[in-house]
Amino acid sequence: MLQSGDFVGYSFWLISMALAASTIFFLMESLRIGGKWATSLTVSALVTFIAAFHYFYMREVWVATGDTPTDFRYIDWLLTVPLLMIEFYLILAAITKVSGGIFWRLLIGTLVMLIPGYMGEAGYLNVTVGFAIGMLGWAYILYEIFFGEASKVAATEAPPAVQKAYTLMKWTVTVGWAIYPIGYFLGYLAGGTDVGTLNIVYNLADVLNKIAFGLFIWYAANEATAAKE
Amino acid sequence: MLQSGDFVGYSFWLISMALAASTIFFLMESLRIGGKWATSLTVSALVTFIAAFHYFYMREVWVATGDTPTDFRYIDWLLTVPLLMIEFYLILAAITKVSGGIFWRLLIGTLVMLIPGYMGEAGYLNVTVGFAIGMLGWAYILYEIFFGEASKVAATEAPPAVQKAYTLMKWTVTVGWAIYPIGYFLGYLAGGTDVGTLNIVYNLADVLNKIAFGLFIWYAANEATAAKE
Amino acid sequence: MLQSGDFVGYSFWLISMALAASTIFFLMESLRIGGKWATSLTVSALVTFIAAFHYFYMREVWVATGDTPTDFRYIDWLLTVPLLMIEFYLILAAITKVSGGIFWRLLIGTLVMLIPGYMGEAGYLNVTVGFAIGMLGWAYILYEIFFGEASKVAATEAPPAVQKAYTLMKWTVTVGWAIYPIGYFLGYLAGGTDVGTLNIVYNLADVLNKIAFGLFIWYAANEATAAKE
Amino acid sequence: MLQSGDFVGYSFWLISMALAASTIFFLMESLRIGGKWATSLTVSALVTFIAAFHYFYMREVWVATGDTPTDFRYIDWLLTVPLLMIEFYLILAAITKVSGGIFWRLLIGTLVMLIPGYMGEAGYLNVTVGFAIGMLGWAYILYEIFFGEASKVAATEAPPAVQKAYTLMKWTVTVGWAIYPIGYFLGYLAGGTDVGTLNIVYNLADVLNKIAFGLFIWYAANEATAAKE
Amino acid sequence: MLQSGDFVGYSFWLISMALAASTIFFLMESLRIGGKWATSLTVSALVTFIAAFHYFYMREVWVATGDTPTDFRYIDWLLTVPLLMIEFYLILAAITKVSGGIFWRLLIGTLVMLIPGYMGEAGYLNVTVGFAIGMLGWAYILYEIFFGEASKVAATEAPPAVQKAYTLMKWTVTVGWAIYPIGYFLGYLAGGTDVGTLNIVYNLADVLNKIAFGLFIWYAANEATAAKE
Amino acid sequence: MLQSGDFVGYSFWLISMALAASTIFFLMESLRIGGKWATSLTVSALVTFIAAFHYFYMREVWVATGDTPTDFRYIDWLLTVPLLMIEFYLILAAITKVSGGIFWRLLIGTLVMLIPGYMGEAGYLNVTVGFAIGMLGWAYILYEIFFGEASKVAATEAPPAVQKAYTLMKWTVTVGWAIYPIGYFLGYLAGGTDVGTLNIVYNLADVLNKIAFGLFIWYAANEATAAKE
Ligand SMILES: CC1=C(/C=C/C(C)=C/C=C/C(C)=C/C=O)C(C)(C)CCC1
Ligand SMILES: CC1=C(/C=C/C(C)=C/C=C/C(C)=C/C=O)C(C)(C)CCC1
Ligand SMILES: CC1=C(/C=C/C(C)=C/C=C/C(C)=C/C=O)C(C)(C)CCC1
Ligand SMILES: CC1=C(/C=C/C(C)=C/C=C/C(C)=C/C=O)C(C)(C)CCC1
Numbered sequence A, B, C, D, E, F: 001m002l003q004s005g006d007f008v009g010y011s012f013w014l015i016s017m018a019l020a021a022s023t024i025f026f027l028m029e030s031l032r033i034g035g036k037w038a039t040s041l042t043v044s045a046l047v048t049f050i051a052a053f054h055y056f057y058m059r060e061v062w063v064a065t066g067d068t069p070t071d072f073r074y075i076d077w078l079l080t081v082p083l084l085m086i087e088f089y090l091i092l093a094a095i096t097k098v099s100g101g102i103f104w105r106l107l108i109g110t111l112v113m114l115i116p117g118y119m120g121e122a123g124y125l126n127v128t129v130g131f132a133i134g135m136l137g138w139a140y141i142l143y144e145i146f147f148g149e150a151s152k153v154a155a156t157e158a159p160p161a162v163q164k165a166y167t168l169m170k171w172t173v174t175v176g177w178a179i180y181p182i183g184y185f186l187g188y189l190a191g192g193t194d195v196g197t198l199n200i201v202y203n204l205a206d207v208l209n210k211i212a213f214g215l216f217i218w219y220a221a222n223e224a225t226a227a228k229e
């Protein structure tokens, strides 16, 4: 049972409930809104579903052992980050014809970001090198969504609501995601941090990076559908 | 097993059943009513779903240990209060175009109310200071919904049924929510209260603050939909 | 396992199965009939759902301990009686515009009936006084549905099928409910009764008070919908 | 685990699987066919659902104790026989206006048949007397459906498919049901029978009395719907 | 846990997964295709559902005891073979008016085939006699579907796709079913066979006799629906 | 519980979550897109459902015993490979009339590929012979989809999106599938490999061979449906 004062445990509880509720929300809204936007909302639901599953598991590991191997987070990221990337493609595909290249480039960026990052953390690569390559992957993702093809499609062909969602998603990738390399840096390069604190920060960051991200899409879906009616 | 005469246990049982039934109700009605109002009703269902989940857990903790850490309530509040706040935005958005600022300001009020409040209760902040800041957060929420942008939109653009719902929701936030700072005050500033009694009062208050609140929205959804037909 | 010849156990089994089947029935019919009547049928389903949940629990308590604390019945009543009261409002609201006052007055009657009743049974109030006040609450409910606003709306604006349902519901509240004060009277004021017998009578009474009550509404819903087509 | 050669166990397994599959079938077809007939099919599903639940339980009791108290059958009958009776009303109500008296008279017949029957078996009444009264109840049911109001409505207003279903249902009540009083007679009045054999015969009889009965209705629903198209 | 190299166990695993997946498939397609064909597909789903349930149970019995009483297969057959027979009726009924006699004659054939067969295997009848009578039952079924009423309706009134399905089903009953009497013959009349091998052959035969059989119907449903559009 | 650093375990976790999420996705999209394409998407869901079920089981076997018998993979392949083959038929059947021979030839190829392959691995056949025959089966599949009837239909009658999907599926069968014979070769013919590594490679290959394969079809379904509107 959760101990009183176990803040890490609380944050696990909080985020897992929030993700479970979000999954219900996105599925209900996907069924309601229908059409092309339904796919984007279903994908949002998959992100929160996968994450909720991992978090319930991590919460139990935490309560039982006082430990939450970073490894689980990377497993989760390997599944959810590509799904988030595909959303950039899907919200544009819902309004106009776009090339699949948008998604593929983002996927490559994701892998370059996550795999060396993990190798650094897990000791299969020099921590600094792993970090550096990971940063490049992230930088490439940011380049793509700020100046690449997707950004151009969004700027020229998207209706205002979709543009707004695109901008919010873009900045989430910039600001919200920053928490992870910062955590990495503090933990491995700057003398170490408190594992508990880091877990809490990561857990709360997912409210933005997974739930709010999905809500931006939901916002666009809603406005774009209303506009068409 | 629940002991005869265990009123706290009874109140946990009562509210968890009521919340479970409400969740079914709101989901069924969300599917039935459809359109923009469906979102508001789905959110009402999320509130009762999250709370039911917490209450079933708290009931078990209570039966097993005779204790219900305040901490669980705060976890629940951190999730459900923002969802309640978003309802003010959603019921107006269902009838006219409104700015998202309405929700953001209410969210900030919520955090200012809950976080220092918790810190005070848990001993991370002086109890009086925690209470005072929390009161300011609440006051700000009340200001917003009584005199802020939302109140103006409601007054000028909402059809009668939505206005009535808005008024009921507004007063719930005023009167129904008052129970929590009063409990805090009695427990920490005025010499302590009986934990059992407090739990019962909190549990019953949620009939108003979570279920009735959702029903006000359901009422508006119903009338507004009927009017359009 | 249920013992052969344990009639109380049998009656618990019977009513819990009947309530579970009724819940399926009301939900299926709510989805089929749709429109405003769907809400009434969903509420009927909530009544039987809540009661089924309580009865399955009470059956287990009975089999394990040979005891079924009255307390559970009151918890159930506190949830289901108001839902039954709201049905008087809903079936009229499905056909015409009615004031919510109808429901509020009935709710007050309910609380005046149940709370002192419980306090009397549980020893927090003199048994006779508890009984007397509870009787007043019930009397008030009967007054309302026989001569109050609802009765007038039913008499003047309701189509025949709804009138018939209203009449049946009215008499259920009179005759079907009488079993509970009679049980109270016999148990506490007239020298005590056999707990087993009382349980059986209460269980069977719920076939009328919860299931048949819901079926009266279903009847009205069916006829009114057919008439409109 | 079921023992090889345990025929009673086999017949329990057979009938419980058959009832579970029938429940799925009737619910799927109720959703597909829709309209007034959907109600009849939902009721057929309730019959098989309640019976499946009882049979799964009885199978376990049988495997664990080699015993299946007659009591469970009576609990089942008290729920399912009235539901079967209501079908006579519902299939006529799906095609024309009929008086509810049809159902009430059949319900009374059911109670007169089952309650004294049980009292006789359980020793609360002389076995012969219980049997005799029960037979009268059954006779009354047969009278009603062969010569009473329902039979007249069926003969004059029902389309051919409904008439055929009515006839099949009528004869099921005559021939299929006969197994139960025969079992009673053999067991209590004619020197006793083998409990195992009786259980097998009862279990197989329910294929006709519960599943086939529902299929007759499904047949009528199908034909009547096709005819209207 | 399944042992490596336990081929009988593998074949149980294989067929139970295949049946579970088929059940999902037939239900999804039944909902999608709708109309009269939906019933045939629902019945296909019932066949695979019942069989999956039995196979999961038999797999566990096998892993736990290294034994799978033939009895379970007969229970399964008693339920699924009549359902397969009814499909001959249903696919013709979906396109034209056909007499129910088709189904009844096939049902009688089924019982004549299965019951003496079982009695022979279980030692309640001379094995050769049981076999011989069973063969007559099967022969009668084959006669019916090759030269009886159904075959004539199929030949004269069915559109090409239904005719093709009918032919495939007919030959499945001839060739696919032959495995069972052959197994019987080898096991009881020709000196015995290896129980393991027999189980594997039976399990694999069900891919044809239960799943493929359902797919033939699905094929007809698809073509006939497409043709109408 | 999964051990930190257990990469094989991680890859099992990853692929099982991915398959579970894919199943939800394909079912939701099958319901949304409807029509003939729905069948293809349902089949994609069956592939990922069956595989998820096997992987969850294999993960547990791995965590408990550090072993994952190749046998489970073959059971999975025997079910999922034919389902993948049928997709070649279904996507063409969704746009034009095609002969079922396409599927049958691919099914034969599948069996020739898998059964001798398994016999080689399990020691029922010389490893080299098993491998060689299996390779012929695969070669035949490749011949069919590159130069056979399906390839011609795709080239001449399919709209661009379906052609693109066909090409991607074709190359998946070529490149993605190659991993399995390579693993076989390394393990049995070239001196053995590390079981752990092989498992990881196989698990990751299924992201392409099962999930991406399904997504190619989803892509075609989406485009073809949009084009028709
Ligand atoms: C740049 C960088 C990293 C970034 C990780 C990120 C950005 C993870 C994002 C996860 C999300 C958004 C999950 C939500 O579903 C690492 C690998 C920590 C270390 C190497 C440098
Ligand atoms: C003002 C104030 C408080 C208010 C808490 C409130 C108002 C909680 C409301 C919870 C609700 C409405 C939950 C329903 O879902 C605290 C934090 C106790 C203490 C500090 C001062
Ligand atoms: C008048 C009276 C009583 C009435 C109770 C009633 C009328 C309960 C009804 C319950 C129902 C209808 C439940 C169905 O869901 C008490 C409290 C026993 C005692 C005090 C006097
Ligand atoms: C006449 C008679 C009896 C009849 C029982 C019957 C007819 C039961 C039918 C049950 C059914 C049809 C269940 C299906 O759901 C008794 C009580 C054995 C004994 C007294 C005489």
Ligand SMILES: CC1=C(/C=C/C(C)=C/C=C/C(C)=C/C=O)C(C)(C)CCC1
Pocket: E077, E080, E081, E084, E113, E114, E116, E117, E118, E130, E131, E132, E133, E134, E135, E138, E177, E178, E180, E181, E184, E206, E209, E210
């Ligand atoms: C002829 C014959 C037999 C045939 C059995 C058959 C044909 C069973 C078919 C089962 C199926 C098709 C199940 C699929 O759901 C027996 C009883 C073995 C022995 C007696 C002779």
Ligand SMILES: CC1=C(/C=C/C(C)=C/C=C/C(C)=C/C=O)C(C)(C)CCC1
Pocket: F077, F080, F081, F084, F113, F114, F116, F117, F118, F130, F131, F132, F133, F134, F135, F138, F177, F178, F180, F181, F184, F206, F209, F210
């Ligand atoms: C050629 C060959 C093989 C190929 C196996 C393949 C190609 C399996 C594909 C499995 C898939 C695609 C599963 C996805 O659901 C064996 C049997 C290893 C060995 C013999 C030679």
